[in-house]
Amino acid sequence: MNVSNLDIYPLGDQAITIQLGDYINASTNQEVIQIFTHLQNHPINGITDIIPAYSSITIVYDLAQFSIPSFYSSRFDWIKSRLLQELELINPVQHSNKSIKIPVCYNNEFGLDLLYLSVHTNLSIEEIIERHTNKIYTVYMIGFLPGFPYMASVDPGIQMNRRAVPRQIVPKGSVGIAGEQTGIYPLDSPGGWQLIGQTPLNLFDVIKEIPCLLSPGDSVEFYAIKEKEFWEIKKAVNE
Amino acid sequence: MSILIIKPGLYSTIQDEGRKGFQHLGINPNGAMDTCAMQTANALVLNDASEAVLEFYFPAPVIQFNRPAFIALSGADFTAEINGIDIPINQPVFIPANALLQFKAKKWGQVAYLSVQGGFELSEWLNSYSTNVKAAVGGFEGRILKQGDTIELNLKNASSINSKDCSVMPWKASVHQFYHTNALRFIPGHELEQLTPSSQTNLCAGDFSILPQSDRMGYRLQGPMLEQSDKKEMISSAVTKGTVQLLPNGQCIVLMADHQTTGGYPRIAHIISADLPTLSQKGSNDTIQFIPVTIEEAEKILMLQTQHLQQLKNACILQLDAYHRH
Numbered sequence: 001m002n003v004s005n006l007d008i009y010p011l012g013d014q015a016i017t018i019q020l021g022d023y024i025n026a027s028t029n030q031e032v033i034q035i036f037t038h039l040q041n042h043p044i045n046g047i048t049d050i051i052p053a054y055s056s057i058t059i060v061y062d063l064a065q066f067s068i069p070s071f072y073s074s075r076f077d078w079i080k081s082r083l084l085q086e087l088e089l090i091n092p093v094q095h096s097n098k099s100i101k102i103p104v105c106y107n108n109e110f111g112l113d114l115l116y117l118s119v120h121t122n123l124s125i126e127e128i129i130e131r132h133t134n135k136i137y138t139v140y141m142i143g144f145l146p147g148f149p150y151m152a153s154v155d156p157g158i159q160m161n162r163r164a165v166p167r168q169i170v171p172k173g174s175v176g177i178a179g180e181q182t183g184i185y186p187l188d189s190p191g192g193w194q195l196i197g198q199t200p201l202n203l204f205d206v207i208k209e210i211p212c213l214l215s216p217g218d219s220v221e222f223y224a225i226k227e228k229e230f231w232e233i234k235k236a237v238n239e
Numbered sequence: 240m241s242i243l244i245i246k247p248g249l250y251s252t253i254q255d256e257g258r259k260g261f262q263h264l265g266i267n268p269n270g271a272m273d274t275c276a277m278q279t280a281n282a283l284v285l286n287d288a289s290e291a292v293l294e295f296y297f298p299a300p301v302i303q304f305n306r307p308a309f310i311a312l313s314g315a316d317f318t319a320e321i322n323g324i325d326i327p328i329n330q331p332v333f334i335p336a337n338a339l340l341q342f343k344a345k346k347w348g349q350v351a352y353l354s355v356q357g358g359f360e361l362s363e364w365l366n367s368y369s370t371n372v373k374a375a376v377g378g379f380e381g382r383i384l385k386q387g388d389t390i391e392l393n394l395k396n397a398s399s400i401n402s403k404d405c406s407v408m409p410w411k412a413s414v415h416q417f418y419h420t421n422a423l424r425f426i427p428g429h430e431l432e433q434l435t436p437s438s439q440t441n442l443c444a445g446d447f448s449i450l451p452q453s454d455r456m457g458y459r460l461q462g463p464m465l466e467q468s469d470k471k472e473m474i475s476s477a478v479t480k481g482t483v484q485l486l487p488n489g490q491c492i493v494l495m496a497d498h499q500t501t502g503g504y505p506r507i508a509h510i511i512s513a514d515l516p517t518l519s520q521k522g523s524n525d526t527i528q529f530i531p532v533t534i535e536e537a538e539k540i541l542m543l544q545t546q547h548l549q550q551l552k553n554a555c556i557l558q559l560d561a562y563h564r565h
Contacts (some may be wrong), residue, residue, distance in 0.1 A: 011429075011478070011506070011536060012426065012481050012482065012511070012512065013511050013512050013537035013541060014541075015477070015479050015508070017429070019429075019474065022474065023474065048259040049259060049260055049262040049263070049268075050263055051262045051477040051500060053475055053477055053501055054474045054475060054476070055476075056476045056477070060259075060262065063538060063541060064542065064545045073535055074534050074535045074545050075538050076538070135297070141475065142265040142500075143475055143500050144499055144500075144501065145265055145499075146264060146266045146371075146373075146374050147265055147266075148265050150475070166333060175529075190345075206364065206374065206375075206376040210264075210265070211365070212264040215263070215264065216249075233476065234388045
């Protein structure tokens with residue numbers, strides 16, 4: 001990996017951020033995921049968390065765990081050069097992350113903003129569903145809530161900014177749009193994304209060993225289901 | 240073999256050092272607000288630093304112990320008493336069965352910790368006992384404590400206790416090293432340079448008061464309006480405990496233990512790890528200032544704090560050993 005144009009800076013005194021760009025871009029995000037995968041597979045003692053975002057990755061550490069040669073002026077300098085060494089070892093190979101199909105019931109009850117979106121975009125509800133299901137999205141990052149996937153990119157024809165006033169409660173499973181991003185609320189939570197439907201799947205399940213359905217780098221496709229099927233799947237996944 | 244929550248207090252939760260290794264899934268660390276006080280409470284009863292403790296605010300809980308226990312309190316001083324007798328904080332105490340622990344008044348600080356030797360008998364979620372209230376998991380049933388909750392105590396590691404009366408051990412942890420003045424030290428954030436020069440000056444010259452809406456997620460501050468010279472939309476990136484974000488209204492929020500893993504507001508500063516215990520003991524209407532330090536200084540201060548905690552742990556082992564032999 002070419003490390004010459006990276007912006008590397010401390011995020012407090014126990015974390016370091018490597019920034020590869022300042023925009024949402026598929027190939028930049030792919031590099032972020034490559035670094036993430038590499039560092040997960042080649043652990044460095046003292047590192048506690050590796051957090052990929054759209055175009056940056058942050059490594060959190062416990063600095064008391066580092067023993068560093070005395071010619072480094074700080075532990076930050078040491079971990080920075082240590083990470084750069086690792087980055088140079090990364091081959092730009094495609095990683096095969098998992099690919100998941102997610103059922104969504106798109107109707108006015110689950111998709112409280114579907115009508116608004118339809119009026120605003122001049123598209124019928126059927127066309128909105130068609131455009132939302134007709135793409136393969138990449139999970140760029142997970143944040144905001146446990147298991148909340150930030151996915152892109154939404155068809156330009158159905159892109160819509162966040163609501164001016166966020167809702168106090170967005171129900172668990174709600175699928176929303178914010179600009180070119182689409183996401184799924186894993187828990188009941190306040191939220192401002194434009195809601196178009198709901199999935200019966202659990203994005204976050206505390207009893208699972210890996211409690212989140214999606215990870216950064218995964219591919220996601222949506223498919224439309226009827227309300228009857230929604231309740232059947234919901235019953236099955238919670239049994 | 241348990242404790243009974245007679246009154247739950249304001250916001251009592253089980254916490255530990257925090258949940259590490261799952262932030263890439265949006266699962267934040269949670270954990271104690273004042274990690275030094277949490278570790279001190281554990282050290283005093285010879286628990287591992289990572290043992291679960293009870294964290295609470297004022298009004299504090301009222302707790303009945305149904306068996307003898309070796310306990311310690313640290314952090315805020317809420318003037319504790321056991322069966323009507325005052326007991327000090329930062330000193331381990333043997334207590335008899337059926338002891339009633341309650342707190343009379345808020346004397347100093349905001350957040351207090353109770354450790355019990357051997358810890359609580361709870362199951363970990365993702366390697367941690369910390370309560371994640373939002374996801375309703377971890378700690379005790381994933382929630383703040385309620386009246387009538389019974390928390391089992393873990394007896395396996397507890398030293399043999401034979402005390403009919405409350406007995407305060409004659410040694411005290413020195414904790415003043417953990418708490419700094421009102422001037423909190425920070426290292427510059429990546430977006431600090433986006434502030435106008437006068438706002439950069441105001442960050443270091445102004446007084447910031449802590450607003451009542453502050454909680455375990457973040458401390459909201461009211462201070463001089465800070466402005467960006469170039470209002471650039473930022474895309475979401477990681478944030479951490481101590482990160483100072485600039486909100487659209489020109490005021491700041493300092494992210495605390497329950498912060499989200501990522502955020503999209505400008506990160507103008509990061510309060511150094513060693514000063515987060517000080518901040519967590521500040522409450523509504525307290526005033527703080529910001530002083531810049533380099534990353535080298537921040538690391539040095541944190542290493543000194545870590546060493547002090549280690550020395551404290553060693554001293555507690557020696558003291559209890561000497562006490563038993565005596």
